[in-house]
Amino acid sequence: MGKDHILVGLEIGTSKICVVVGESKPDGSIKILGVGHAPSRGVRKGEIVDFDTAQKCVHEALVDAEEKSDVMIQSVYVGITGSHISSFNNRGAVNVPEDQEEITDMDCENVRGAAKEVSIPSQNAFIHSILQHYYVDGQDGVLNPIGMIGGKLEADFHIIHGIGNRIKNTIRCVREIPLEVEDVVFNPLAAAQVVLNQNQKNLGALVIDIGGGTTDFLVYVDGAVKQTGVLAVGGDHITNDISMGLRIPMARAEKLKVEEGSVILGNSLPGETILLKDDHGFAGKEIERETLNTIIHMRMRETLELLRRTLLQRENYLDYLGAGVFITGGTSQLKGIDNLAQDIFEMPVHRTHAQTMSGLTSAFENPQFSTAIGLIKYAQAIQLDRPSGWLSRIKRKIPFFG
Numbered sequence: 001m002g003k004d005h006i007l008v009g010l011e012i013g014t015s016k017i018c019v020v021v022g023e024s025k026p027d028g029s030i031k032i033l034g035v036g037h038a039p040s041r042g043v044r045k046g047e048i049v050d051f052d053t054a055q056k057c058v059h060e061a062l063v064d065a066e067e068k069s070d071v072m073i074q075s076v077y078v079g080i081t082g083s084h085i086s087s088f089n090n091r092g093a094v095n096v097p098e099d100q101e102e103i104t105d106m107d108c109e110n111v112r113g114a115a116k117e118v119s120i121p122s123q124n125a126f127i128h129s130i131l132q133h134y135y136v137d138g139q140d141g142v143l144n145p146i147g148m149i150g151g152k153l154e155a156d157f158h159i160i161h162g163i164g165n166r167i168k169n170t171i172r173c174v175r176e177i178p179l180e181v182e183d184v185v186f187n188p189l190a191a192a193q194v195v196l197n198q199n200q201k202n203l204g205a206l207v208i209d210i211g212g213g214t215t216d217f218l219v220y221v222d223g224a225v226k227q228t229g230v231l232a233v234g235g236d237h238i239t240n241d242i243s244m245g246l247r248i249p250m251a252r253a254e255k256l257k258v259e260e261g262s263v264i265l266g267n268s269l270p271g272e273t274i275l276l277k278d279d280h281g282f283a284g285k286e287i288e289r290e291t292l293n294t295i296i297h298m299r300m301r302e303t304l305e306l307l308r309r310t311l312l313q314r315e316n317y318l319d320y321l322g323a324g325v326f327i328t329g330g331t332s333q334l335k336g337i338d339n340l341a342q343d344i345f346e347m348p349v350h351r352t353h354a355q356t357m358s359g360l361t362s363a364f365e366n367p368q369f370s371t372a373i374g375l376i377k378y379a380q381a382i383q384l385d386r387p388s389g390w391l392s393r394i395k396r397k398i399p400f401f402g
C-alpha cells in the first residue's frame with residue numbers, strides 16, 4: 001500500500017487523544033483502518049498546558065493506532081481548537097493584468113493574499129482562508145474563474161486565525177514524538193466534512209462539536225463556511241457542576257452523568273432517586289433524579305444559549321440554516337440534548353457522527369471520533385486538489401509554521 005494513500009488524523013482533545021488511520025481510495029472514498037485513543041492529560045479547554053504529559057498521551061494513542069491499523073505512522077494532520085481562535089469574513093480584490101488573456105490560478109492566489117491584508121493581533125497567525133465565492137467584473141456566483149476573461153477578480157473568504165505560539169506548541173509537541181505534521185486544521189472544519197453532506201452544506205447547517213472542555217462550531221450557508229468559533233465550555237463543566245452540586249467525587253459525577261443523566265426536566269417520578277454505592281472512602285449517597293437532571297439542564301441550556309448569542313453577535317445566519325443543527329462530539333450523547341437544542345435554536349436538530357465511510361463501523365459511529373475522522377476527509381480533499389509535485393509541496397507547507 002503506497003504511503004500516499006494513508007492519511008492520519010490526530011485530535012488532541014481535552015478528554016481524549018484520538019488517532020485515526022484511513023486509506024484514501026482512488027474513487028474518493030475512505031476506509032478507516034484503525035483508531036487509537038488514550039485519555040488526555042495536560043490539556044485544558046482544548047489547549048496544551050503540560051507539554052510533557054500531553055506528549056506522553058499523544059504517544060500512547062499513536063502506538064495504539066499503529067497496533068490497530070498495522071500501519072507505521074509517519075505524518076499526521078493535527079486538529080486544533082481553543083478560545084484564542086477567531087474568525088471573520090473578508091473580500092479580496094485584484095486587477096487582472098491588461099496583457100493577460102484570461103484569469104489564471106496565480107490571480108486566484110493573489111486574491112486570497114489580498115483578502116488577508118487586514119490587521120490581526122500581532123501575536124496571531126492565519127490558520128485558514130476558506131474560499132466562499134468568486135466574482136468576475138462584478139458577476140457573482142462564479143465557481144471557477146480560471147480561464148475566464150475578466151478585468152477584476154474578487155473573492156470572499158472566511159479567515160480563521162489564532163495565537164501563533166499556542167499553535168506552534170501543538171506542532172512542536174507532535175514533531176518531537178517524532179511525527180511529521182502535514183497541516184493543522186481547525187477542529188470543526190474537519191468534523192463538518194464528515195457529519196454534513198454537500199446537500200446539507202448547500203441548504204445551510206450549523207455544526208456543534210461539544211467535547212470535554214470546548215464547544216466548537218461552524219456554520220455553512222449556501223455551500224460556504226460563514227462562521228466558526230470556540231466556546232471554552234464543554235461536557236466537563238456539567239461533570240464539575242454535578243460534583244460540586246451533589247458533593248460527590250468527580251469520577252462518580254462523570255459516571256452518573258453518562259449512565260443516568262438527561263437534560264429533560266419533569267420526566268422522573270416524584271421522589272425518584274438513584275443510589276450511589278459506597279466505594280473507596282466514599283460513603284455512598286442517594287441522589288434525586290430530578291436534581292441531577294436539573295443541574296445538567298441548567299449548564300447545557302446556558303452553553304447553548306451562549307452559543308446562540310455568539311452566533312447572532314455579528315450577522316444572523318440562523319435564518320438560513322435549511323438543513324438545521326448537527327450536534328457531535330462526546331457530549332452529543334447526553335440524553336435529550338437534541339430536544340433542548342431544538343427549543344433554543346427553533347429548528348430541527350440532529351445528533352450525528354461521521355457518515356459514509358467503510359472499514360471500522362464502530363469508529364465512525366462514535367461521535368467522539370468525528371473530528372479525527374474529519375481530519376482524514378479534509379486531508380483527502382486538499383490532496384486531491386493539489387496534484388503531487390514541487391508546487392503542491394510548497395503549498396502544502398504549513399503557513400507560518402512550516
Ligand SMILES: Nc1ncnc2c1ncn2[C@@H]1O[C@H](COP(=O)(O)OP(=O)(O)O)[C@@H](O)[C@H]1O
Binds near residue numbers: 213236
Ligand atoms: N454517553 C455520554 N453521555 C454524556 N456525555 C458523554 C458521554 N460520553 C462522553 N461524554 C462526554 O463527552 C466529553 C468528551 O467528548 P470528546 O468529544 O471526546 O471531547 P474532547 O474532544 O474535548 O476530548 C466528556 O465531557 C464526556 O463526559
Ligand SMILES: [Mg+2]
Binds near residue numbers: 011
Ligand atoms: Mg473534540
